[in-house]
Amino acid sequence: MERLVLLAAGEQQLRIDKTRAAMALRGIDSAIITSNANIYYLTGRVFSGYVYLPADGSEPIYFVRRPVHLLDERAISVRKPESILSELKVRGLPLPERLGLELGRMTYTMAQRMMAALGVDHAEDVAPSLSMARAVKTPHEIRLLTVSGVKHERVYRKIAKAYRPGMTDLELQVEVERLLRLDGCLGQFRCAGDEMEIFMGNVIAGDNADNPSPYDFAMGGAGLSPSLPLGANGTVLRPGMTVMVDMNGNFTGYMTDMTRTYAIGQVDELARMAHQTSIDICRECAKAGRPGAEAKALYELGMDIAKAAGLEDYFMGHRQHASFIGHGVGIEINEWPVIAPRSKDILAEGNAIALEPKFVIPGVGAVGVENTYIVGAESMNSITRAPQELITLA
Amino acid sequence: MERLVLLAAGEQQLRIDKTRAAMALRGIDSAIITSNANIYYLTGRVFSGYVYLPADGSEPIYFVRRPVHLLDERAISVRKPESILSELKVRGLPLPERLGLELGRMTYTMAQRMMAALGVDHAEDVAPSLSMARAVKTPHEIRLLTVSGVKHERVYRKIAKAYRPGMTDLELQVEVERLLRLDGCLGQFRCAGDEMEIFMGNVIAGDNADNPSPYDFAMGGAGLSPSLPLGANGTVLRPGMTVMVDMNGNFTGYMTDMTRTYAIGQVDELARMAHQTSIDICRECAKAGRPGAEAKALYELGMDIAKAAGLEDYFMGHRQHASFIGHGVGIEINEWPVIAPRSKDILAEGNAIALEPKFVIPGVGAVGVENTYIVGAESMNSITRAPQELITLA
Numbered sequence: 001m002e003r004l005v006l007l008a009a010g011e012q013q014l015r016i017d018k019t020r021a022a023m024a025l026r027g028i029d030s031a032i033i034t035s036n037a038n039i040y041y042l043t044g045r046v047f048s049g050y051v052y053l054p055a056d057g058s059e060p061i062y063f064v065r066r067p068v069h070l071l072d073e074r075a076i077s078v079r080k081p082e083s084i085l086s087e088l089k090v091r092g093l094p095l096p097e098r099l100g101l102e103l104g105r106m107t108y109t110m111a112q113r114m115m116a117a118l119g120v121d122h123a124e125d126v127a128p129s130l131s132m133a134r135a136v137k138t139p140h141e142i143r144l145l146t147v148s149g150v151k152h153e154r155v156y157r158k159i160a161k162a163y164r165p166g167m168t169d170l171e172l173q174v175e176v177e178r179l180l181r182l183d184g185c186l187g188q189f190r191c192a193g194d195e196m197e198i199f200m201g202n203v204i205a206g207d208n209a210d211n212p213s214p215y216d217f218a219m220g221g222a223g224l225s226p227s228l229p230l231g232a233n234g235t236v237l238r239p240g241m242t243v244m245v246d247m248n249g250n251f252t253g254y255m256t257d258m259t260r261t262y263a264i265g266q267v268d269e270l271a272r273m274a275h276q277t278s279i280d281i282c283r284e285c286a287k288a289g290r291p292g293a294e295a296k297a298l299y300e301l302g303m304d305i306a307k308a309a310g311l312e313d314y315f316m317g318h319r320q321h322a323s324f325i326g327h328g329v330g331i332e333i334n335e336w337p338v339i340a341p342r343s344k345d346i347l348a349e350g351n352a353i354a355l356e357p358k359f360v361i362p363g364v365g366a367v368g369v370e371n372t373y374i375v376g377a378e379s380m381n382s383i384t385r386a387p388q389e390l391i392t393l394a
Numbered sequence: 395m396e397r398l399v400l401l402a403a404g405e406q407q408l409r410i411d412k413t414r415a416a417m418a419l420r421g422i423d424s425a426i427i428t429s430n431a432n433i434y435y436l437t438g439r440v441f442s443g444y445v446y447l448p449a450d451g452s453e454p455i456y457f458v459r460r461p462v463h464l465l466d467e468r469a470i471s472v473r474k475p476e477s478i479l480s481e482l483k484v485r486g487l488p489l490p491e492r493l494g495l496e497l498g499r500m501t502y503t504m505a506q507r508m509m510a511a512l513g514v515d516h517a518e519d520v521a522p523s524l525s526m527a528r529a530v531k532t533p534h535e536i537r538l539l540t541v542s543g544v545k546h547e548r549v550y551r552k553i554a555k556a557y558r559p560g561m562t563d564l565e566l567q568v569e570v571e572r573l574l575r576l577d578g579c580l581g582q583f584r585c586a587g588d589e590m591e592i593f594m595g596n597v598i599a600g601d602n603a604d605n606p607s608p609y610d611f612a613m614g615g616a617g618l619s620p621s622l623p624l625g626a627n628g629t630v631l632r633p634g635m636t637v638m639v640d641m642n643g644n645f646t647g648y649m650t651d652m653t654r655t656y657a658i659g660q661v662d663e664l665a666r667m668a669h670q671t672s673i674d675i676c677r678e679c680a681k682a683g684r685p686g687a688e689a690k691a692l693y694e695l696g697m698d699i700a701k702a703a704g705l706e707d708y709f710m711g712h713r714q715h716a717s718f719i720g721h722g723v724g725i726e727i728n729e730w731p732v733i734a735p736r737s738k739d740i741l742a743e744g745n746a747i748a749l750e751p752k753f754v755i756p757g758v759g760a761v762g763v764e765n766t767y768i769v770g771a772e773s774m775n776s777i778t779r780a781p782q783e784l785i786t787l788a
Contacts, residue, residue: 103506109498214460
C-alpha cells in the first residue's frame with residue numbers, strides 16, 4: 001500500500017495558516033479544493049479528489065477518488081462528491097455554512113454538483129484565497145524554486161552547443177526540450193485558466209515573433225498548426241535574425257521562467273540596443289522591487305526605461321502588445337503578483353516574480369531576457385543566473 | 395494583417411449541421427462556445443474569444459479577443475463577453491432565449507458572467523451537443539486522423555533503434571519525444587476535463603506499471619514528482635521487464651492513440667500470453683465494432699476474452715483497474731464513444747475509437763497494444779498499423 005508523500009507537518013501548517021487567513025477575509029468557514037495545483041499546494045501531491053479545509057483550525061480531510069490505494073491518516077476513499085457530507089456528519093464535524101469552492105477554476109457543472117452535495121445554494125470563490133496564500137512562498141518553496149532555477153540555468157548554458165547552422169526554430173526547440181527533459185524537467189506547463197495552451201515553452205525566430213498569439217503572452221508565433229497557433233513555425237535560422245528561447249523550467253513542481261536570446265551572426269544595432277534595454281529594465285526593476293513596492297510602479301518603471309530608449313513601439317510586442325511585464329510564478333506560470341499597469345498588487349517578501357521586458361524588432365525578431373526573482377528584504381534577487389548578454393550563434 | 399485559416403466552407407457546414415442537430419435535442423436556440431477544442435472544431439483554428447452559433451441557420455459570428463489582428467468576415471473584435479449582447483442587437487439578430495454554454499467545460503465564474511452578459515438567468519449545457527457532433531468524424535477529419543496515424547506509426551518503427559542497454563524509462567521516453575517532435579508532433583495532449591494532466595504520454599517499465607495514477611487511465615506509473623505522479627519514474631530497463639510506450643500522436647490537431655510493448659531480453663511466458671490476448675481482443679472487437687453495435691457489448695467481448703484466458707486479475711491494471719477498454723479520440727484524447735461496462739453509446743460509422751486492452755503482470759510490467767480505429771460500414775479499421783507483436787530489445 002502506498003503511503004502519501006506528505007509535506008513536512010510544519011511546512012503544511014504554514015501553507016494552511018496562510019490559506020485560512022485569506023479565507024477569513026472572505027468569511028469562508030470551510031473550503032473544498034479540487035484543482036490539481038491547489039491540492040498539490042495544500043497536501044504536497046496531486047490526487048483526484050477533494051481537500052476539505054475548515055477555517056476553524058481543525059484538521060483538513062482528503063477525500064480521495066484516485067489513486068484508490070492512497071493511504072494516509074487524512075485520506076478517506078470516496079467515489080463521488082455526494083459522499084462528503086455524510087462523511088462529515090459521521091465524524092460529527094460542523095457542516096459548511098459559508099462554503100468556499102474554486103469557482104474561478106472548477107467547471108460550472110462541478111460547482112453546481114458540489115453545492116448540491118454539500119447542501120448549500122451558494123458558494124464563495126476560494127480560488128483567490130489560495131492565490132493570495134501561494135503568492136508568498138515559504139522558505140521550502142523558495143528552495144524548490146531555487147533548485148529549478150539552477151537546473152534551468154544549467155540547461156540554458158548548453159543551448160549554444162546544440163545549435164547547428166541551417167536548423168529550424170523547431171529543431172532547436174526539440175534539442176532544448178531534450179536537454180531539459182534529460183535533466184529532469186517534468187515538461188508540464190501549468191497555467192491557471194482553462195484555455196491557455198502551450199507546449200513546454202516557446203522558441204521564436206525572426207519575424208515569427210510578430211505573429212500574434214491567442215493569449216496575453218509576451219511573445220507570439222504562428223505555431224505549426226491552427227490547433228496550437230503559437231510558437232515555432234518552422235522558420236529556418238538565418239544570419240541577421242534573433243532567436244528567443246523561453247522554455248519551461250518545471251523541475252520540482254515549482255517552475256522558474258527564464259528567457260535568453262541568441263543572435264544568428266550579426267544582427268541590427270537596434271536589436272542589440274533593445275536587448276541591452278531589457279537587461280537594464282530587469283536590473284532597475286529588481287532594485288526597486290522591495291517589499292511594499294507597488295506592482296504597477298514596477299511596470300511604469302520598465303515602461304519609462306523603454307520609452308526613454310525610444311523603444312515603446314516594440315515593447316512587449318509590436319503588432320500585438322502584452323499587457324504586463326512580469327508575473328508571479330511557482331506551481332503555475334501565472335501567479336500573483338502581476339506586474340501590470342492597473343495591478344493593485346503590492347510586493348511582499350517571498351514573492352517569486354518573473355520579469356520579461358521583451359521587444360519585437362521587425363525584420364530581426366524578438367530580443368530581451370526573462371529572469372525569475374525572489375523578493376527579499378531589500379530588493380529582488382535573481383534565481384536564473386545564466387549570462388544575459390545576446391549570445392551569437394555561428 | 396492575418397487572415398483566418400478557415401475551414402473549407404463545406405466542411406464547416408457539415409460540422410455546424412451536426413452540432414445544430416445535437417443542440418435541437420436539448421432545445422437550445424443559440425450557443426456561445428469558448429473552449430479551445432470546440433472553437434477549433436467549429437472554426438478550424440484556436441483563438442481566444444467566443445463563437446456565437448444560432449440554431450436557426452443564420453451565420454455564426456466569431457467574437458475574438460486575441461489575436462487582435464484576426465480578420466475574417468465572421469470575426470468581430472471584442473474585449474469582453476459583455477460586448478456580445480450589444481453586437482447582436484446592432485445586427486438585429488434575435489437574442490438567446492434558451493442559451494447553450496459549455497457548462498461542463500467552462501468555469502463557474504465565466505458561466506455566471508456569460509449568463510449575466512447575455513441577459514439570461516439560466517443556460518443549458520451545450521458541451522454534450524458538441525461531443526455528440528464530434529464523435530462522428532467527417533471525411534476530412536478522418537483524413538487528418540489518418541495522417542496522424544501514418545506519422546505516429548513511422549516514429550514507432552524507430553523506437554527499437556533508439557534503445558540502448560542500461561537506459562532508464564525516462565531516457566527512452568525522451569528519445570521517443572524527440573523523434574515525435576522532429577516529425578511534427580505538436581506535443582499538446584488535449585484531455586477534456588480540467589484536472590487530467592499528462593505530459594505527452596507515458597513510457598512505463600517493469601513494476602512501475604502497478605503504481606496507481608490519480609486518473610482513470612489504463613496505465614499508472616509513479617512519475618518523477620508528486621506534482622505529476624504518473625508515468626516514467628526513472629526505472630532502469632533490465633532483462634525480464636517489459637516497457638510499454640503510449641506516446642502522443644497529435645500531428646494534425648487530431649490525435650491518434652497507439653501503444654506498443656517491448657520486452658527487455660526474455661520475459662515471462664504469462665506476459666507473452668497476455669500480450670497476445672491483447673492483440674486478440676483488439677482483433678475481435680474490431681470485427682464486432684460495426685455501426686449499431688453497443689459500446690458496452692464491445693467491452694464485454696474484451697472482458698470475456700481476458701477471462702477465458704484466465705487473465706482477469708491483470709486486465710486494465712492490477713492494483714488499480716481502469717473502468718474502460720477504449721475511448722473516442724480526435725481533437726481530445728477522451729471523446730465519445732466510451733467503451734465501458736455501463737456505456738450507453740452506440741457505434742456509428744465515422745467514430746474514431748482507440749482500443750487499449752492492456753494487462754499488468756506483477757514482476758514483469760505492462761503488456762498489450764493500443765490502436766486507433768475508424769468505424770466503417772462493416773467493422774473497425776486500424777489507422778495505427780505498426781507491428782503489434784511484443785518486440786524484443788537487446
